[in-house]
Amino acid sequence: MAGVVALDIGNREESKTLMEKLSDHYHNRKVEKRHKDAAKRFMRGLMSVQAPTQLFMFHFYIIPYLFEDYDEWTQYYLKVFVTYLAIQGVANWLCTILYDTTIPNDKDRPDLPGLNNRWQNPPDYFMSIHTTNQNGSALPMHHQNFDVSGFEWKYCEICKMYQPPRTHHCDTCEACILKRDHHCFMVGNCIGFKNQRYFVVLTFYAVLVGFVGGYFQYKYLQQFYYPQSYSWTDFLPPVAFYRWLFGTVDGMSLHICIMIIQVYLEFLFGFFGFTYFTTQISMIVQGKTLYELAKSIPIRSLNSVNHNFRSVFGDFWILNFFFPMQLIFRQREDGRSWEGIKLDHNANLQEKSN
Template identity: 50%
Template sequence: MPHVMNASHRVTIETDSNKDLSFKEKVRRHFAKGRPKDDKAKYITRTLFVFQAITQLHVSLKFLVPHIFQDYDPWTQYYIKVGVCYLCINAVANWLCVMLYDTSFQRTKDRPEYYVEAVCENNPDHFVGRIESQDKNGNIPSNSDTDDWSSWDYCTICQMSTPPRAHHCDYCKKCILKRDHHCFMVGTCIGFKNQRYFIILAFYSTVIGLLEGYFTGKYLYDVFVPNSCFTDFFLPVTFYRLIFGNIDILTFLLIFHSHLLVPMGLIASIYFVSQMIIVSQGLTIYEIAKKVAVKCTRPVSENFRSVFGDFWGLNFLFPAQIIFRQREDGKSWDGMKIMKRTKVAKS
């Protein structure tokens, strides 16, 4: 029989161990706790995204649109510029929502859920637990939110029980609700609360990447190619010529954008198509890759509403989270059959 340690005893031990720490050390541990290993890569990609968005919008409005649509009247050019701004604003808005919506599973004190007290040292898959919402006779109420408590799991890293379809991320160092995958380009995990924004971001990235890639290539072909050589389109050579004044900053930005836009559009299109297929099946990338035993019995329309909310097509026009919220809470799933992930024994 494993030694059972309740939550109050663990909290006491942790509190006693922190008494001897200085205030500076407590602050350092607080901000260092849960910090992912790829902070530098995350901030580099985010800085690159901001730089790309600002400079691409600038050159598009000031140079690309006036040059490519120079045969059109000023009002037509104006509306095309409005459309470019609309695409950019929606892409940035969904990018911010992907990062700002925290999709991790948080520990709270007032939640009557399955709580694991201890893990056997010899068999980590077998643990002793109890139901905090059970009555005085030890029975689980029929109207309890924890009817599917046996499908909850225990994260030994976060030291808490997690609901079905929640999995731990080694980079975020958190348990993510309905974890899909960790996106290194955005620098965060894609899960229950931000998957809708990630899919829309992939859609707008596809449109912007391919459309702006064509605009940029057309401008370079008409303006820069007649007076340049082939090697000027290699970024190291372009940067060298920029330093020594042979190429202006506009040409350097356009060549730099041309190396990012088309690959970004192609990669985003793969993400968008794959996400739409997976959402229609009611699954996640993690469940498919890890072969998690999950079976969806809901129709395709309900699967899309589960991710995007009601009238889910409006998400492609503007972020619709405020008006059409998701139906699930990320912990219980109607129409989903989830196999038990652990063996549970009564204490």
């Protein structure tokens, strides 16, 4: 009998088409994780190469050639400005990556059943749950899973812990993300409560560095490379690389080759930066996250627009875009209780019944 079963399984394995085998291979969790890690490393490697080489090109080629007719001081200040842009971009990129917005699954994890009744010594982030009414008597059980804003504390089956409101599990990061906005494949991690401010500033600089930087780099190529090129195909990176390698053009140097690749990347970063910057600002104005928008979670913010911005960026939020203010002005909220943000339960129920 066992032999028959084994034979049957063997036949099924053999009868799989190549596409099915590929699909199995792809959906294997270990393989999937390897792919995701490789993609993350690739994007991070790309960013770490792009920033210094682009700065180098501007310092030693683009500014000296394109602004040749301007005096030394103008060139000097342009270089200072370009360096400032690069530092802001890199610093905010690093902060987006390094500020961990996951909720650690450690010994404090609130994974006991019957959270509200049996948890004797709750960690501070549970204090916002109302288990009693104003007179001090216990609320009925079905009210206890909702906090002041009407949010339900859900249990994450994967992390084995209760999630604060607006926290959601990310399959790619394999963790619960505090105020999860979205998983960003460009930076390789989730955007949430602790790193959203850096991410928004990063997208702002991606637009500046991408479009303005890309424009001047393109101008330079137009003046120094286009006259020697045969057609637009010479602007394709593999063709440019070939022409440099086999010396088909006089004076075709490696830096032109690198610059051609950079122009593509700059416009790509600029495009993504613009898309994300505008959506992020629109989400912050409404006091929502992209996750809530995508899942049609009926969130309403009763707070002012200014309050919503302060919630993400801390006090004097506009300064974040010009200086690294993050160490001086921290966010006042804890990312776990949400004053002035309401969940519309009626809308939620309607949604479910539809």
